[in-house]
Amino acid sequence: MLKAAKPEPVALFICVTCQQADARPGALLYRRLEDMLNGRAVRLYPVECMSICKRPCTVAVSSPGKWSYIIGGIDEAVDAPALLDYLDAYAASESGTPPLKKRPAVIRRGTIARLPPHTHKESYAAS
Numbered sequence: 651m652l653k654a655a656k657p658e659p660v661a662l663f664i665c666v667t668c669q670q671a672d673a674r675p676g677a678l679l680y681r682r683l684e685d686m687l688n689g690r691a692v693r694l695y696p697v698e699c700m701s702i703c704k705r706p707c708t709v710a711v712s713s714p715g716k717w718s719y720i721i722g723g724i725d726e727a728v729d730a731p732a733l734l735d736y737l738d739a740y741a742a743s744e745s746g747t748p749p750l751k752k753r754p755a756v757i758r759r760g761t762i763a764r765l766p767p768h769t770h771k772e773s774y775a776a777s
């Protein structure tokens with residue numbers, strides 16, 4: 651009997667070099683989330699700058715075959731639970747685009763960009 655393939659973990663890239671006042675909020679968020687993942691299929695990746703330095707702290711969510719999102723303005727002190735809720739909704743979404751009502755306010759407000767998956771195909775006819 652074949653075993654079902656285990657889904658790839660969701661990748662959460664966190665800028666650990668963002669600076670705000672005297673702190674590095676992304677580095678604090680990284681450490682906070684390490685303690686909060688609680689068995690979730692999420693892999694954390696520290697990143698040194700994602701070129702969105704004016705919107706600390708900055709994260710990116712990605713998974714094979716799904717849309718990727720770049721999100722800024724995460725307050726590491728209060729937004730970690732909302733970010734985890736979003737990661738759960740993202741993981742449950744086949745395309746990586748959970749419905750807006752499943753995206754916490756900090757995610758809706760902080761979304762900077764989304765990028766299509768490598769497998770994305772769309773036709774376009776310029777008029």
Ligand code: FES
Nearest residue numbers: 665668700702703
């Ligand atoms: S230092 Fe964090 S995005 Fe540039």
